[in-house]
Amino acid sequence: MKTVNIASEIVDLLKGSNVTIQPSVPLLVEKVLNREEGVLTASGAVRAETGKYTGRSPKDKFIVEEPSTKDKIDWGPVNEPISKEVFDQLYTKVIGYLKEKEELFVFKGFAGADQANRLPIQVINEYAWHNLFVHQLFIRPTEEELKNHQAGFTVISAPGFKADPEVDGTRSEAFIIVSFERRVVLIGGTEYAGEMKKSIFSVMNYLLPENDVLPMHCSANVGYEGDVALFFGLSGTGKTTLSADPNRRLIGDDEHGWSSNGVFNIEGGCYAKTIGLTREKEPQIYDAIRFGAVLENVVLDENTRIPDYEDNSLTENTRAAYSLQAMDNIVDPSVAGHPNTIIFLTADAFGVLPPISKLTKEQAMYHFLSGYTSKLAGTERGVTAPEATFSTCFGSPFLPLEATRYAEMLGKKIDEHNVQVFLVNTGWTGGEYGVGSRMKLAYTRAMVQAALEGELNNVETYTTKTFGLQIPLHVPGVPDEVLIPRKAWADEDAFMTKAKELADKFRENFKKFENVSKEIVELGGPVL
Template structure:
């Protein structure tokens, strides 16, 4: 039986409080109270309501004197005053107190005991409780008995709207973080990802204060002879770059798929679960994720046949952002506990739809800082044939939406770790070659896998390189099993002058974007960017 919990400190007076319920109990409530359905694999399928993704424009951070000078204010962190936060907090508490029952999920963030944070979630939906049961590290009964006061509390009253007439509110949705109170308040959105990223945002504040780099990346580790741990690799990348696919390697153990810390003893996963996209999911392409969708997994906003209960992973009738949330031990080759030594390789993934970046480049530490701060990828505007102009996207530190401190703080921590542990940094382009989108072709996944395998094997540490004339990148020109011509974009294009023109257009976008970081980054890092 879950241990009783006193919620008086949170002003919760609901007579029925369900703490750390097992998945079976949460299934029952989700089906009978929230209209969820159990699908053929045993997973539970449920809708997140009107919001099927995060609401970044409605994310607020309380401006207080203690932290004001350390927060990266702007389009990511919108300031509100503490009075407004407390009004929204009271609104959330009042809503939760009108329910006949609420759920409490107590768990941990951070597999490194020295950096572990006790998280408490207060919510009114079984869906939210099961989601966070999966995404946090799950405590034992003994842990619950000794849990004590939490370090971070989420008040999820997402079914109840914010009051748009409240000062500093811009809509009926508000996701508010108070760093000093260590609390998050959610109003007007039932999308469960707001809780996951609320914890991550807090860890982006908490870990650097302890000298630990918080990272939006996946991580895996090789299996050495005899089954021991081997070399560790980090994969940074935005949506569509292959971060999840390339880190899910049957020859390596998965440490985590999204959020990590890098401290003095090595790296560690922040989460206890995975939150995988499942649009177009197929067993042949991603068998590990496919097999993880079973009893206990939350399927979010998927379409399924009401008769057979089979999920249609091709359907985007509700949203393109269909998701599966499951405990990390549902992945067969997950490493438990989710910790490892210091990385040997740090890989920045980009999907360059302009087709000008090399498939793989070896980076200096200064170049690593430049590309980390840039966080470049490209998204294609549409699927019509003939579209050649990509949508350029930059997300600093590959994590702009969740950063609290200035990006250069995270970059300095990364630079120090790379130097201290002599880690190699790489830029791997999983995008186009031979021309831009609509003219060239996507770099074949098998080619990218050979590149990643060669990085893991150390084969590219001393491989020959050629200096890119526009970006100054040392493009690797020999990879086992890869045709050399593919590795040099200038040669892969039919018209070298066209490559030069496209490369210089993209380089200009890099320079324009980097102006925001140039002063803090320093002259050496600025010089490591495109000419």
């Protein structure tokens, strides 16, 4: 089969009379409304619906198997290979499809706020609202930067193009394909805008380690004295709530890099879940949803166009995309020094893990690789009891390289910068889910504040029997009896049974890491 000249075809596509490069926010909003891609809400944001794809489609994501990257990718269920021939054929079809469109929209910008480690990107969109989305989510160039902009990676998004699996070699009509050699992400068949954001994050997770930069799926903030904190945690652990601190400035809410100079945001905006959103609970997010912002799958009142953030009839995964500059109390540009403190958040429904504990470097690497939290009953069909769920490095769907590489980089940086690492359980205490109660947010906030202010660095601790975790015996603002889970349970034998059950789940999950050093397994994991 003839090799496709990707770079030449993209240049040719962008010369078309149907292409608008770097359209402004007002122009894009007008286009969205005129093309009936979405509607205007009461706050001035645009609302769009994404059809049947209301979230990422991980089974439709592929990486092209290419000579220069073949031996570097951690192939498996997350990183599935697809041939160059299949990619080229699909790519040619998508380009032909886009050339026939009445209008195309192109965003040029960057991923990475640190100029030494940023990736120039361009995104070619079939939909105006998708272009508005990437305008808010990625880093926008200055006029001078735009003049000299040369894309290092191109995202081509054609939601209206549906693949034929039998002909095109895909699994369904949707596809998200990354070619590291051709420097292209090809997306089709899905209108969910998050695929564009997460594809670039996956690209950065591949590229940054080559420059000894650790990419991280976490939020980050900085105190007024320059102390930096990172918050890792899966959905439902409180990452957004706890990192949005009025006494600290936000670096970013989701994706960061850690270089020899410090921490930097990979993005220029936020992509926040909005289900249950209120101004009282999340004032910064609520007020950022104004003109220029994009709401995904949020139900509106037909007359007033006021969003109903409680309504999950379209999906539980309702979202808002907005620029960081729409928020108060941010770091601009989104760069800061090396972290002083790292917080791993978990919502343990087994009621076993301490509300806060200090981690050694080996324990930090172990829990980073584990990425544990609980999936609660009622959150998904078929889940009738709490289930332990593990997401490697708190972001397994976005890791093209072997997970241990990221963990080793983290361990090295913890050593180099003497970082204090804490495991914070925002889940259950006094018993498992259904017996005990959820840890009070006020207590969790007090514990996190004490950790960030260095008050727990040299305190007296108690070491847990099952996991070997060091629990501070005293935390300002928190009753002492809350701190040690075993004492919070009425039945100590029942606690130990449940603790050993959870430890076994950790061990079973950890078997998949074949190249982990003995020190991490022996010094970082459960001891009983």
